Amino acid sequence: MARTMSTDRIVTLRGDQELVARAGDLIAGARQEFLVAATDPWTFSPGVNAAFARGKRPHMAPGMVMRKLYTPRAVADAESVRRLLKIAATGPEVRIAAAPLTHEAIVLDGRTAILAGAPESGVRTYTVVRTPEVVASIRSLIAATWETADGLAAFSGRPRPDLTEESRRILRTLGAGHTDETASRHLGMSLRTYRRRVAELMETLDATSRFQAGVRARDLGVGG
Amino acid sequence: MARTMSTDRIVTLRGDQELVARAGDLIAGARQEFLVAATDPWTFSPGVNAAFARGKRPHMAPGMVMRKLYTPRAVADAESVRRLLKIAATGPEVRIAAAPLTHEAIVLDGRTAILAGAPESGVRTYTVVRTPEVVASIRSLIAATWETADGLAAFSGRPRPDLTEESRRILRTLGAGHTDETASRHLGMSLRTYRRRVAELMETLDATSRFQAGVRARDLGVGG
DNA sequence: CGCCGCGTGGCAGCAAGGTGCCAGTTCCGC
DNA sequence: GCGGAACTGGCACCTTGCTGCCACGCGGCG
Numbered sequence: 195m196a197r198t199m200s201t202d203r204i205v206t207l208r209g210d211q212e213l214v215a216r217a218g219d220l221i222a223g224a225r226q227e228f229l230v231a232a233t234d235p236w237t238f239s240p241g242v243n244a245a246f247a248r249g250k251r252p253h254m255a256p257g258m259v260m261r262k263l264y265t266p267r268a269v270a271d272a273e274s275v276r277r278l279l280k281i282a283a284t285g286p287e288v289r290i291a292a293a294p295l296t297h298e299a300i301v302l303d304g305r306t307a308i309l310a311g312a313p314e315s316g317v318r319t320y321t322v323v324r325t326p327e328v329v330a331s332i333r334s335l336i337a338a339t340w341e342t343a344d345g346l347a348a349f350s351g352r353p354r355p356d357l358t359e360e361s362r363r364i365l366r367t368l369g370a371g372h373t374d375e376t377a378s379r380h381l382g383m384s385l386r387t388y389r390r391r392v393a394e395l396m397e398t399l400d401a402t403s404r405f406q407a408g409v410r411a412r413d414l415g416v417g418g
Numbered sequence: 419m420a421r422t423m424s425t426d427r428i429v430t431l432r433g434d435q436e437l438v439a440r441a442g443d444l445i446a447g448a449r450q451e452f453l454v455a456a457t458d459p460w461t462f463s464p465g466v467n468a469a470f471a472r473g474k475r476p477h478m479a480p481g482m483v484m485r486k487l488y489t490p491r492a493v494a495d496a497e498s499v500r501r502l503l504k505i506a507a508t509g510p511e512v513r514i515a516a517a518p519l520t521h522e523a524i525v526l527d528g529r530t531a532i533l534a535g536a537p538e539s540g541v542r543t544y545t546v547v548r549t550p551e552v553v554a555s556i557r558s559l560i561a562a563t564w565e566t567a568d569g570l571a572a573f574s575g576r577p578r579p580d581l582t583e584e585s586r587r588i589l590r591t592l593g594a595g596h597t598d599e600t601a602s603r604h605l606g607m608s609l610r611t612y613r614r615r616v617a618e619l620m621e622t623l624d625a626t627s628r629f630q631a632g633v634r635a636r637d638l639g640v641g642g
Numbered sequence: 643c644g645c646c647g648c649g650t651g652g653c654a655g656c657a658a659g660g661t662g663c664c665a666g667t668t669c670c671g672c
Numbered sequence: 673g674c675g676g677a678a679c680t681g682g683c684a685c686c687t688t689g690c691t692g693c694c695a696c697g698c699g700g701c702g
Binding site (some may be wrong): 384387390403 | 679680681682683688
Binding site (some may be wrong): 231291294295297307310319320321323326327328332337338339343368370371373387401403404405407 | 428430439455516517523533534535543544545547550552556560562563564565567586593594596597625626628629631632633636
């Protein structure tokens with residue numbers, strides 16, 4: 195029958211100090227998975243960065259999944275993008291969701307969720323949840339948003355390579371799924387030259403496999 | 419200081435009957451907003467439809483926002499799409515998120531969340547949450563997923579393939595530009611199995627080259 | 643128990659992709 | 673005309689990707 199949860203499964207903390215004091219070790223103790231969803235990397239700063247400063251930082255162990263999901267606000271200017279790229283360089287994956295994430299959320303190892311609430315009379319509140327169903331739901335929703343979010347690359351202001359008409363034609367034949375053999379004949383050039391073109395294209399697309407090249411090409415709007 | 423939530427703010431219900439008995443009025447009582455995130459319209463059926471059958475159905479009042487968010491599985495075949503279109507015709511907005519929503523969630527008027535958990539010994543459990551921060555977070559995440567989800571119109575044509583989590587992982591490693599060798603090791607499977615998976619994936623993507631598969635994968639929002 | 647179906651992994655062999663090398667051609671500018 | 677840079681295509685060789693075949697292990701099922 196209906197069963198009320200034990201009270202320690204959900205706790206509200208008031209202010210950053212209390213967050214650090216009560217949840218710092220929790221955050222640092224993440225082992226397999228560390229998910230963050232927030233508007234930008236500075237939202238949590240007052241509290242979480244204070245914790246991080248004391249070494250209470252989740253360790254980037256091998257096999258650890260560390261994902262940070264932000265809103266477009268996090269890439270509003272070039273400076274912000276640079277800071278994000280620096281974050282990404284230290285290990286975590288970073289993506290930008292199209293929609294605003296008004297409430298920051300952290301999920302630790304799929305077992306604990308830390309949810310930021312609106313400030314009450316100037317003091318930020320944080321809710322620590324351990325109820326399995328609730329944490330699983332939040333984790334699932336973050337995963338869904340993550341899935342449709344763009345990688346940082348789309349925002350790093352990397353100038354999109356300007357492709358010649360021939361390059362576009364080659365990308366189209368590649369996208370058509372032909373073999374190099376038939377594609378080259380179709381384009382009226384030798385196999386050798388065709389492959390040379392493809393190699394050059396992959397260079398400009400910064401791709402190391404044809405699959406990756408396909409993804410990148412699609413991002414540029416060609417290939418389909 | 420730390421404050422433990424009052425115990426009635428989070429309750430776990432066991433089984434559909436209990437859901438109907440204890441939360442039926444809650445669901446029917448939604449006035450401004452009714453959000454559902456689930457894999458497909460039939461996941462909740464045993465419990466919620468039973469409640470609906472007794473007239474405990476949220477009323478489509480003017481000004482009421484009623485949104486139903488499903489996964490690609492909900493539009494896996496033409497029959498399912500038809501049923502969804504019928505649902506949409508009665509009022510609610512329906513969208514399809516690219517990613518799997520493994521845990522069903524309902525949010526009522528931004529004040530109450532009902533989260534489905536995994537069945538325990540055959541009995542489905544539902545967790546009713548009223549903690550404001552938790553509900554607000556879940557609502558925000560559903561909104562973010564909703565924002566990037568596609569309308570039903572995009573699917574009334576051909577059904578988009580329903581990819582498993584493993585498939586997504588494989589597409590991501592492909593998109594990362596690894597060789598099969600390193601990719602398979604990274605995913606902890608043999609080279610042979612990895613290639614088998616890739617072959618299967620290319621089949622479902624209807625691609626004849628890896629480049630083409632990359633393009634198709636990008637169209638589905640995975641691989642980057 | 644044996645038998646099945648099923649998923650996995652190793653191996654072999656082939657197909658496809660990728661590249662260094664060199665010869666031939668074209669198109670400059672001197 | 674001459675030399676050289678730039679581009680092309682053929683050849684050879686290697687890597688990578690792809691798949692058929694078979695063996696092994698595992699969980700039902702009679």
